[in-house]
Amino acid sequence: MHSSHYLIVGASHAGLAALAAIRMADADRELTMVAKDDTLPYSPTVLPYVVSGYSDPGRVFLRDDQYFKRERASYLRGRSVTHIDTDAHVAQLSDGTEIGYKKLLLATGARPAVPAIPGLGSVTVHVLRTLDDALRLRASLPSVQRAVVLGAGLVGIHAAENLRKGGVNVTLIEIEPQVLPGYFDAEAAAIIAQAFVDAGVDVRLGAEAVGVTPEGGGFTVQLADGKSLAGDLLVVGTGVTPIMDYLRDSPVATDRGILVDDTMRTNVSDVWAAGDVAQARGFYSCEPILNGILPYAVEQGRIAGMAMAEDPALETYRGGVPLNTCSFWGQHAISVGTNAAPEGAEVVTRTDPARGQYLKIILRDHRLQGIFGVNELFDAGVMWELILRRIDLGPVRESFLERPNVTARALMSSTWR
């Protein structure tokens, strides 16, 4: 049986950040990375652009073979982990082989959560999580005339935009009364949704698909309000769920994801988890939350890697803050922090409907809780630090509300430059 000191399962942002962090502290010990896809590493986030043809599928890879050679890491592609024996420190792979490890990182990510809608299994459903998904969806586009997209999260709205740009009639169905729930409030979401309506997308909010039936080469979707929609391409973007089947009968504690502490370690020694599969402490509530977004995959992967390599410079996880960026029809929306204003919070909003601008700032005890902008640019990374560091905005409150970005930069300059 082959054995590797470090074993990283998963080859996207969390796994890659861990690899880099390990090699900063430990240049020598054997390291193996297992990738589910038979490709070089890539990011699920780039896939909508592969579908639209904006990104060349041959140029989206985050690392090349030279990289793994240089870092003295074995890169095993096209294999997933099927079982882990945490007592024996052995991982079983889908090709039947086994790998022993001293330290294991589970960065297996998430898979699309396809809702249990009657009839959904009887038609071709497209999801968008792997490069194969993207290429399949792209290949089907030339014959598509009417597309139905379930879910107006980031994947759903990206898919809807790119399909529409390809000349397809698109209906976007969202069960919540707004697009991008969780990241933006109703007002910001309305601006974003309007851009889709203006572009000719049929946006149905608060609409629930209750059944799907095949029809000719296509299908019909029945909605809860009795209406029905015909289409020949069905895309489902209704969220994701962590991949942790391989933990069946394992002592590794899970909830909605794999539970980890502030160093990304699970309850089992020598096993860490990071990225979309991990459920780590939330910044606001201290409860463990799933926070499946790219910047946190990087952050958690880095922390896990440092912990695995026993890097003395490790600083523990500061807790997860929801954040995201969203580009739509050439416009931009950025959200950093929680949209749920806690009790006693001060909420300041500013809108300029003519320019499609919206800004919302939530403060509590003079600390930034969240900042949200549509076509209002600010340094998301600087705001993120203001929240995590709980910087006292009391002395600069007026100027922060007036000119948040300039003030945030000045605070950055005097605090952590």
Place this chain on the structure above:
Amino acid sequence: MPAYNTIAFKPDRCNGCGDCMIACARAKTGSDDPRRSRIQIAPGVINGEFSLAMCRQCGDPKCVANCPAAALTKNFTTGVIDWDCSKCVNCLLCTVGCAYGGIVFDEVARHVIKCDQCDGDPACVRACSDGALKYITTASIYNEVGDLEDLFVPGLAGCQGCNTELLIRHALRRVGPDTVVAAPPGCVPGMGTVGYNGQTGSKVPVFHPLLTNTASMLTGIKRHYKRKGRNVTAMALAGDGGASDVGFQSLSGAAERGEEILFIVIDNEGYMNTGMQRSSCTPFGAWTSTTPVGRESRGKTQDAKNLPLLMVAHRCAYVATASTAFMEDLYHKLDKAIQVSKRGFAFLHVYSPCTTGWRFPSEKNIEVARKAVETNFVMLWEYEPETGLRLTHPVDDPLPVTDYLKVMGKYRHLSPEQIEHIERHIAENIRVIKQQMSGAGAPAG
């Protein structure tokens, strides 16, 4: 990993004129719109100092880690984080990763923009007339010197935090293998230059003259090689004691004769190797083991001898003072001194703070060296007979000298009167240097 050049910002020198932003916008977009500049200066929130938002070209960049499209990469040759327009998908996740406002969306260009240091000639730095922005190229010197052969032993016996190792190694790398080194008694041989147990500590011939005869012995060796037709650099690595006290007679003689010698003085203001006794280079008020601090004695009662100025009075072919806090300046002078030593006497006086003898934390050496210059306690200049004396790092707006005195133990006992004396001495020193400058190029009297 190599070292990289970088753009440094000194907020205390910035007046917020915005010329850098306009220069950048012009260079990168052809417009005069400062919002399109890759460097952003804005009023800060404290002391009215200006704040800077610009790419730091991080060593472990989060913008790169956050990019889903492989559009950002750290260029390990230039150190710059490169952005590939043909791969960027405009998702702005890079801006989430950057906590410095270093990569931002340009509303006109409709994509993110970041500093690329203008291929080594930053437009913002050229536009800054106040010295607030500086393109620091010291890294290229380190890389270049790092490629040269290290002619000194790997291990040595210096005190922790001493900058003399840096001086020895880099001077030897720069001067090269065709060198004979004289290391009179002091810290330089004490650290291992002359070796232990019958083995030398350097890969070039090294000898250990007496404190008194360093320059005389080097004279003989240099003349011998010259007669044999060999082009060898004769280099002294001497302490201030060996150079300015009993060694001064032979030094003065060699300088007067114009011997082709490179004489480097590492001035730590005393006999630090033998127990921190005072030398003629020890400043007024300083504690040493022979100028103790007690009920009666309050440190040294005389001012330091200004040895480099004495060497100027010898009309040496080259005289310069240097500090390890200003390496570009030091390297410039080292190169020049090496070159001049092929035709005359070159004298390089390096101020070298001593962690042990001056009593400050071992990690503060460069900071102490920098404060000495920034308070005008020492001045950086160079002299050639043809062009006279010129300041290479003028400090027009010096820090109060107490900023320097308080960072070390040897001045902790100073009374206000003693500090006033030191202030007067600095003012006098400046006057003398200025006099020298005004007499530039004048024939020897």
